[in-house]
Amino acid sequence: MEEIYQRPHCFLMAYTRTPEPGVYPxxxxxxxxxxxxxxxxxxxxxxxNYGILFAQADVTKENTLNTKSLKNPCVFPLxxxxxxxxxxxxxxxxxxDPDSRGKLLLWKTDNFMEFTFLGIVPLCGAxxxxxxxxxxxxxxxxxxxxxxxETGCWKSHSTDLQGWCFSEPEPAVWDEETAAFPxxxxxxxxGDVTVIPAELCDRLRVYWGRLFHMDTILPxxxxxxxxxxxxxxxxxxxxxxxxxxxxTVDWDTSxxxxxxxxxxxxxGTLRGNPYHFPLTQGTGDxxxxxxxxxYYYLSTSDTTGDIGLYVREADRPEDLFLPDTKxxxxxxxxxxxxxxxxxxxxxxxxxxxxxxxxFAVSGKVWGPQCHVMHLKPGGHFTDPNAWExxxxxxxxxxxxxxxDGITLDMTCIKAGGRTYAAWSYRFGMGTPLDTGSMLYxxxxxxxxxxxxxxxxxxxxxxxxxxxxxxxxINNEGPYVFQTKDRVYLAYSAGSANSYTYAVGLLTADPNSxxxxxxxxxxxxxxxxxxYSVDGEYGPGHNSFFxxxxxxxxxxxxxxxxxxxxxxxxGIRRVHFDLQGRPRFDLSAExxxxxxxxxxxxxxxxx
Numbered sequence: 001m002e003e004i005y006q007r008p009h010c011f012l013m014a015y016t017r018t019p020e021p022g023v024y025p026x027x028x029x030x031x032x033x034x035x036x037x038x039x040x041x042x043x044x045x046x047x048x049n050y051g052i053l054f055a056q057a058d059v060t061k062e063n064t065l066n067t068k069s070l071k072n073p074c075v076f077p078l079x080x081x082x083x084x085x086x087x088x089x090x091x092x093x094x095x096x097d098p099d100s101r102g103k104l105l106l107w108k109t110d111n112f113m114e115f116t117f118l119g120i121v122p123l124c125g126a127x128x129x130x131x132x133x134x135x136x137x138x139x140x141x142x143x144x145x146x147x148x149x150e151t152g153c154w155k156s157h158s159t160d161l162q163g164w165c166f167s168e169p170e171p172a173v174w175d176e177e178t179a180a181f182p183x184x185x186x187x188x189x190x191g192d193v194t195v196i197p198a199e200l201c202d203r204l205r206v207y208w209g210r211l212f213h214m215d216t217i218l219p220x221x222x223x224x225x226x227x228x229x230x231x232x233x234x235x236x237x238x239x240x241x242x243x244x245x246x247x248t249v250d251w252d253t254s255x256x257x258x259x260x261x262x263x264x265x266x267x268g269t270l271r272g273n274p275y276h277f278p279l280t281q282g283t284g285d286x287x288x289x290x291x292x293x294x295y296y297y298l299s300t301s302d303t304t305g306d307i308g309l310y311v312r313e314a315d316r317p318e319d320l321f322l323p324d325t326k327x328x329x330x331x332x333x334x335x336x337x338x339x340x341x342x343x344x345x346x347x348x349x350x351x352x353x354x355x356x357x358x359f360a361v362s363g364k365v366w367g368p369q370c371h372v373m374h375l376k377p378g379g380h381f382t383d384p385n386a387w388e389x390x391x392x393x394x395x396x397x398x399x400x401x402x403x404d405g406i407t408l409d410m411t412c413i414k415a416g417g418r419t420y421a422a423w424s425y426r427f428g429m430g431t432p433l434d435t436g437s438m439l440y441x442x443x444x445x446x447x448x449x450x451x452x453x454x455x456x457x458x459x460x461x462x463x464x465x466x467x468x469x470x471x472x473i474n475n476e477g478p479y480v481f482q483t484k485d486r487v488y489l490a491y492s493a494g495s496a497n498s499y500t501y502a503v504g505l506l507t508a509d510p511n512s513x514x515x516x517x518x519x520x521x522x523x524x525x526x527x528x529x530x531y532s533v534d535g536e537y538g539p540g541h542n543s544f545f546x547x548x549x550x551x552x553x554x555x556x557x558x559x560x561x562x563x564x565x566x567x568x569x570g571i572r573r574v575h576f577d578l579q580g581r582p583r584f585d586l587s588a589e590x591x592x593x594x595x596x597x598x599x600x601x602x603x604x605x606x
Contacts, residue, residue, distance in 0.1 A: 010201035011037040012112065012194050014073040014085065017049070017187040019094070022562065024187065025500065027092055027465040030055065030069025032085060034112060034208075035185050036201045040193075042183035046112075046208035049185045050531040053107055053115060053524060054464040055089050058099055063427075063435050065461075067092040067468045070105055074192035076134045079141070082110040083194070084161060088129045089120065092465065102126035102149075106161070111200065113207050115524055118161075125169035127151055133192065148174050211239045211577065211586060213593040216270065218249070221263070221602035227253045230603055235270055237592060243578040247271060247592065248549055249599060261606025268599050272592030274318040277536055278560055278568030284497075285345040285409075285477065286555040286569040287543040288317055291355065295320060296381055298346040298357070299557075302567055308332050309346050309359060313382050317547060317571075328382035331373065337389065338363035342408075345477065345541065349412035351419060352446035358421075360408035361390070369393070370401060370410040370423055372450040391450040393421075396442075401425070401456070405435075409541075412444065413480045415487050415510040419444045421452065422459065422489065424476040436462050436473025439491060443515050459517050460491065460506060466526055467493035469500045477541035481552060481574075481582075482510060488582060489520070490527075490554075492540035499562040501538035503528035503584065528554075530562070532585035536570060537562045542584075544574070554584050 012034060019029040031051030035043035046052070055068040071094060073087040085107045089100035102125070106118040123129070127149035134145045146155045155172035181190070215238040224230050230251050236244045249268040256264040280286075282303035289296050297312040297320040304310075309331040314320045333340055339361050346359040355375040360368035371390040379386025393401050393410065401407045405427035413420040421444040426437040438461040443454035462468045462475045472495040480489050487508045494500040505523045512519035530537040542556035552574040557567040573591055575583045 027469040045185035096128040212590040273588035275571035277570040284567040289348040342368040351449040481544040499537035501540035502526040
């Protein structure tokens with residue numbers, strides 16, 4: 001074993017998985033998965049055996065989506081360093097795809113952590129591809145592709161990664177590489193194996209793996225003249241990637257006599273995640289906001305059939321979920337005003353110095369539309385009479401956002417001294433012309449936040465196969481948090497009330513024009529799925545909030561069982577790993593390891 005770990009290289013496998021209906025559907029199974037191995041025999045799945053690279057759908061002339069999946073990925077070194085990944089695009093069900101005849105999906109990467117999609121590349125002369133293998137011959141300075149299709153086996157050569165037309169296809173013999181792999185990830189369908197540096201293998205395990213609390217660091221001894229000075233001491237929880245987070249410690253100073261000089265030993269317990277999933281039953285789209293010294297909880301009320309806007313109030317975020325916390329109805333069904341159904345996804349935002357709730361609601365005819373409701377000056381959050389009549393959101397010219405579709409999940413983004421709105425729009429839901437829900441963005445009028453200050457722009461639509469699973473075609477629930485140099489826009493995709501619901505991430509420079517879609521980079525891989533935390537299914541439609549200790553938290557809904565349709569609220573701390581990447585999958589036990597939560601420290605008095 002020691003000899004294996006001294007080798008300078010290891011092995012990386014690209015594979016897909018066998019679909020498992022109700023467990024791992026074809027849109028996920030037909031994606032590029034990766035696994036690593038030190039000995040080339042036993043492989044460990046990366047990303048918990050969940051896909052990493054996904055096929056992209058085609059947009060039809062009717063503006064609908066023709067969803068896809070992929071098969072038989074291969075991996076190969078690039079001429080200028082790094083690696084290429086190619087795969088055969090097929091229909092979502094895994095059958096030959098007429099739109100992809102003779103074409104390959106192609107990505108490149110320097111490290112198997114970040115990827116660039118190069119597009120759908122023609123393989124000249126090829127038919128319906130079945131297998132593909134690409135290698136780079138450094139001696140000849142060219143790529144060699146060998147493939148099989150319905151006409152046989154062929155080969156071609158090119159110096160250009162993105163075009164194989166420099167040589168006419170020639171007959172070839174497919175050499176089935178039959179290595180023995182006694183231990184493969186569950187459901188794996190082998191695509192290809194390549195060699196990578198051993199150091200990269202170790203980094204990939206950490207990057208795509210689950211972080212966990214592995215050490216606790218704090219001073220051995222401190223001088224103190226009062227209990228407050230002791231209670232101010234925090235501990236550093238160190239995680240498996242080398243990153244750390246400061247933790248409040250609940251210190252017991254009862255054994256210290258601060259009037260008598262000496263050295264005393266005190267014990268303490270690291271304060272962990274006080275939120276235990278599920279926090280609620282029958283609520284979706286959770287939002288927690290601080291306002292005027294209190295915390296408030298807003299959500300879609302599934303238990304009332306999505307009728308009415310309800311709010312909870314407490315002094316601390318964790319107290320919002322106590323059994324005796326009162327529910328306040330702040331907006332009820334109102335037939336006269338046309339507020340009758342789908343009271344969806346309320347969010348609280350301060351715009352132009354004034355408090356508002358953004359939400360969606362329908363009239364007699366089903367069809368949610370974005371509305372904005374203003375809190376009157378001096379009004380209390382939980383008082384229904386303190387809120388003005390909601391206004392339907394308008395474009396800059398005064399017309400509504402849409403007259404022929406639905407709009408929902410509007411959020412507010414403040415960055416670079418400007419204010420924007422982002423929301424979800426869908427046309428033709430439940431018809432052959434269903435576009436799927438798409439994210440739009442536009443500048444927002446701060447003086448009248450029910451009106452845009454610029455033209456809407458399409459930001460994202462559910463093209464990737466994890467976003468459009470099993471006829472569920474969603475990009476929805478956008479919500480932002482920021483760091484000094486980055487705006488993060490989380491959104492949800494997949495089935496909004498099923499185990500496949502997941503969270504994706506768009507990022508941008510806060511000083512760029514966020515109303516320009518080119519300012520944003522869309523991640524290729526979801527950042528939170530039902531593979532992220534054991535026992536939580538369909539996590540999504542999240543929001544973010546901060547606490548008084550400077551922690552950032554993600555609130556989301558999910559289910560307790562893959563077959564359940566009861567949405568439940570959950571909350572976790574957002575952790576920034578050693579590379580500065582936000583991690584949304586740190587369960588309470590991995591955030592603070594109970595075995596490492598009890599600490600001692602000496603206190604010197606006098």
